[in-house]
Amino acid sequence: MEIKKIFCEVMELDTLPEDFDYLKIGDIPEWDSMANMNFLMSIERNLNIRFSFDEMAELTSINIIKLRIAELQQ
Protein backbone atom coordinates (compact mmCIF):
# COMPACT_ATOMS: atom_id res chain seq x y z
CA MET A 1 0.00 0.00 0.00
CA GLU A 2 1.41 3.40 -0.87
CA ILE A 3 1.77 6.26 1.57
CA LYS A 4 -1.12 8.30 0.07
CA LYS A 5 -3.55 5.47 0.60
CA ILE A 6 -2.27 4.82 4.11
CA PHE A 7 -2.65 8.52 4.94
CA CYS A 8 -6.28 8.65 3.73
CA GLU A 9 -7.12 5.44 5.58
CA VAL A 10 -5.62 6.54 8.91
CA MET A 11 -6.96 10.11 8.73
CA GLU A 12 -10.34 8.81 7.48
CA LEU A 13 -10.27 11.08 4.42
CA ASP A 14 -12.27 10.35 1.27
CA THR A 15 -9.91 12.38 -0.90
CA LEU A 16 -6.24 13.25 -0.62
CA PRO A 17 -5.53 16.93 0.20
CA GLU A 18 -4.29 18.76 -2.92
CA ASP A 19 -1.04 19.86 -1.32
CA PHE A 20 -0.32 16.40 0.13
CA ASP A 21 3.42 16.46 -0.56
CA TYR A 22 3.80 19.68 1.45
CA LEU A 23 1.58 18.73 4.40
CA LYS A 24 2.83 18.63 7.96
CA ILE A 25 1.21 17.66 11.23
CA GLY A 26 -1.52 20.10 12.23
CA ASP A 27 -2.18 21.33 8.67
CA ILE A 28 -5.46 19.44 8.62
CA PRO A 29 -7.57 18.86 11.75
CA GLU A 30 -7.38 15.08 11.38
CA TRP A 31 -3.57 15.03 11.60
CA ASP A 32 -2.71 15.48 15.27
CA SER A 33 0.07 13.79 17.25
CA MET A 34 -2.02 10.69 18.03
CA ALA A 35 -3.05 10.30 14.37
CA ASN A 36 0.59 10.78 13.40
CA MET A 37 1.61 7.79 15.53
CA ASN A 38 -1.09 5.65 13.95
CA PHE A 39 0.05 6.88 10.50
CA LEU A 40 3.68 5.96 11.20
CA MET A 41 2.77 2.56 12.60
CA SER A 42 0.53 1.81 9.63
CA ILE A 43 3.44 2.75 7.33
CA GLU A 44 5.64 0.31 9.25
CA ARG A 45 3.15 -2.52 8.88
CA ASN A 46 2.41 -1.90 5.22
CA LEU A 47 5.94 -1.16 4.00
CA ASN A 48 7.68 -3.60 6.32
CA ILE A 49 10.07 -1.02 7.74
CA ARG A 50 10.74 0.15 11.29
CA PHE A 51 11.37 3.57 12.75
CA SER A 52 13.48 3.86 15.90
CA PHE A 53 11.92 5.21 19.07
CA ASP A 54 14.07 8.32 19.06
CA GLU A 55 13.16 9.46 15.56
CA MET A 56 9.38 9.02 15.60
CA ALA A 57 8.60 12.39 17.21
CA GLU A 58 10.46 14.15 14.38
CA LEU A 59 8.62 12.41 11.54
CA THR A 60 5.96 15.09 11.27
CA SER A 61 5.74 16.08 7.61
CA ILE A 62 5.10 14.12 4.42
CA ASN A 63 8.41 15.29 3.05
CA ILE A 64 10.45 14.11 6.05
CA ILE A 65 8.52 10.82 6.29
CA LYS A 66 9.05 10.08 2.58
CA LEU A 67 12.76 10.78 2.86
CA ARG A 68 13.07 8.48 5.87
CA ILE A 69 11.10 5.70 4.16
CA ALA A 70 13.44 5.95 1.16
CA GLU A 71 16.47 5.65 3.46
CA LEU A 72 15.04 2.62 5.24
CA GLN A 73 14.16 0.90 1.95
CA GLN A 74 17.69 1.22 0.52
Added chain:
Amino acid sequence: MKFDHIGIVVESIDRSRAMFERDFPGFSSSKIYIDKEIDVKIQFIEYHNSNKIELIEPLSASSPIRSVLEKKNSSNIHHLAYSCRDIEEACNTYRDKGYGFLTKFYCAEAFKGARVIFLLSPLNFIVELIEDND
Protein backbone atom coordinates in the same frame (compact mmCIF):
# COMPACT_ATOMS: atom_id res chain seq x y z
CA MET B 1 9.17 -0.41 36.54
CA LYS B 2 6.96 1.32 39.09
CA PHE B 3 3.63 3.07 38.69
CA ASP B 4 4.04 6.78 39.43
CA HIS B 5 0.90 8.80 38.62
CA ILE B 6 -2.10 9.50 36.43
CA GLY B 7 -2.05 12.75 34.45
CA ILE B 8 -5.26 14.74 33.96
CA VAL B 9 -5.51 17.79 31.70
CA VAL B 10 -7.50 20.63 33.26
CA GLU B 11 -8.56 24.17 32.31
CA SER B 12 -7.44 25.52 35.69
CA ILE B 13 -5.26 23.86 38.31
CA ASP B 14 -6.70 26.06 41.06
CA ARG B 15 -10.31 25.21 40.25
CA SER B 16 -9.52 21.52 39.75
CA ARG B 17 -7.60 21.21 43.02
CA ALA B 18 -10.54 22.86 44.78
CA MET B 19 -12.85 20.27 43.26
CA PHE B 20 -10.59 17.44 44.46
CA GLU B 21 -10.49 19.00 47.94
CA ARG B 22 -14.29 19.10 48.00
CA ASP B 23 -15.02 15.70 46.40
CA PHE B 24 -11.93 13.51 47.01
CA PRO B 25 -10.13 15.00 50.03
CA GLY B 26 -7.15 13.72 51.99
CA PHE B 27 -4.18 14.68 49.86
CA SER B 28 -1.25 17.07 49.99
CA SER B 29 -0.30 19.33 47.09
CA SER B 30 3.13 19.76 45.56
CA LYS B 31 4.55 23.05 44.43
CA ILE B 32 3.60 24.22 40.95
CA TYR B 33 6.02 23.46 38.12
CA ILE B 34 6.26 24.92 34.63
CA ASP B 35 7.06 22.47 31.85
CA LYS B 36 8.30 24.67 29.01
CA GLU B 37 8.75 21.71 26.67
CA ILE B 38 5.00 21.23 26.36
CA ASP B 39 4.02 24.66 27.66
CA VAL B 40 2.01 23.56 30.68
CA LYS B 41 1.71 24.24 34.39
CA ILE B 42 1.77 21.15 36.62
CA GLN B 43 0.79 20.34 40.19
CA PHE B 44 0.74 16.94 41.87
CA ILE B 45 -1.80 15.95 44.48
CA GLU B 46 -0.66 13.00 46.56
CA TYR B 47 -2.75 10.84 48.89
CA HIS B 48 -1.42 9.24 52.05
CA ASN B 49 -1.03 5.89 50.29
CA SER B 50 1.32 7.60 47.78
CA ASN B 51 -1.18 7.52 44.91
CA LYS B 52 -0.49 10.61 42.83
CA ILE B 53 -2.50 12.60 40.33
CA GLU B 54 -0.82 15.15 38.08
CA LEU B 55 -2.97 18.14 37.19
CA ILE B 56 -1.82 19.62 33.88
CA GLU B 57 -2.94 23.07 32.77
CA PRO B 58 -1.99 24.18 29.23
CA LEU B 59 -0.54 27.68 29.26
CA SER B 60 -1.26 28.60 25.64
CA ALA B 61 -3.27 27.61 22.61
CA SER B 62 -0.08 26.24 21.03
CA SER B 63 0.55 23.73 23.82
CA PRO B 64 0.28 20.20 22.33
CA ILE B 65 -1.82 19.29 25.38
CA ARG B 66 -4.43 21.97 24.67
CA SER B 67 -6.23 19.81 22.09
CA VAL B 68 -7.27 17.40 24.86
CA LEU B 69 -9.55 20.08 26.27
CA GLU B 70 -10.99 20.96 22.89
CA LYS B 71 -12.39 17.50 22.26
CA LYS B 72 -15.95 17.57 23.49
CA ASN B 73 -17.47 14.51 25.13
CA SER B 74 -14.15 12.83 25.77
CA SER B 75 -12.17 12.11 28.92
CA ASN B 76 -9.45 14.50 30.09
CA ILE B 77 -7.44 11.67 31.62
CA HIS B 78 -4.26 12.08 29.63
CA HIS B 79 -1.66 9.49 30.59
CA LEU B 80 -0.38 6.81 32.97
CA ALA B 81 3.17 7.39 34.20
CA TYR B 82 5.74 4.79 35.23
CA SER B 83 9.27 5.24 36.48
CA CYS B 84 12.04 2.94 35.33
CA ARG B 85 15.78 2.63 35.85
CA ASP B 86 17.07 2.03 32.32
CA ILE B 87 14.79 4.25 30.27
CA GLU B 88 16.59 3.70 26.97
CA GLU B 89 16.32 -0.06 27.25
CA ALA B 90 12.65 0.34 28.20
CA CYS B 91 12.07 2.50 25.10
CA ASN B 92 13.63 -0.09 22.80
CA THR B 93 11.56 -2.82 24.43
CA TYR B 94 8.32 -0.84 24.04
CA ARG B 95 9.19 -0.04 20.42
CA ASP B 96 9.55 -3.80 19.82
CA LYS B 97 6.11 -4.25 21.37
CA GLY B 98 4.52 -1.79 18.95
CA TYR B 99 4.43 1.40 21.00
CA GLY B 100 4.81 4.72 19.17
CA PHE B 101 6.80 7.65 20.57
CA LEU B 102 5.07 11.00 20.75
CA THR B 103 8.08 12.93 22.06
CA LYS B 104 11.83 12.66 22.35
CA PHE B 105 13.51 12.59 25.76
CA TYR B 106 13.46 15.83 27.68
CA CYS B 107 14.38 16.79 31.22
CA ALA B 108 11.39 17.54 33.44
CA GLU B 109 11.71 19.96 36.33
CA ALA B 110 8.75 18.23 38.03
CA PHE B 111 10.94 15.11 38.40
CA LYS B 112 14.14 16.78 39.56
CA GLY B 113 15.37 17.10 36.00
CA ALA B 114 14.97 13.40 35.19
CA ARG B 115 14.45 12.44 31.56
CA VAL B 116 10.87 11.71 30.49
CA ILE B 117 9.30 10.55 27.23
CA PHE B 118 5.70 10.00 26.08
CA LEU B 119 4.55 6.86 24.25
CA LEU B 120 1.34 5.77 22.54
CA SER B 121 0.38 2.22 23.46
CA PRO B 122 -1.17 -0.21 20.99
CA LEU B 123 -4.40 0.23 22.99
CA ASN B 124 -4.33 3.94 22.11
CA PHE B 125 -3.59 5.39 25.53
CA ILE B 126 -0.60 7.53 26.43
CA VAL B 127 2.19 6.35 28.73
CA GLU B 128 4.87 8.56 30.28
CA LEU B 129 8.18 6.98 31.23
CA ILE B 130 10.24 8.75 33.89
CA GLU B 131 13.90 7.89 34.38
CA ASP B 132 14.47 6.75 37.96
CA ASN B 133 17.81 8.20 39.05
CA ASP B 134 17.42 7.50 42.77
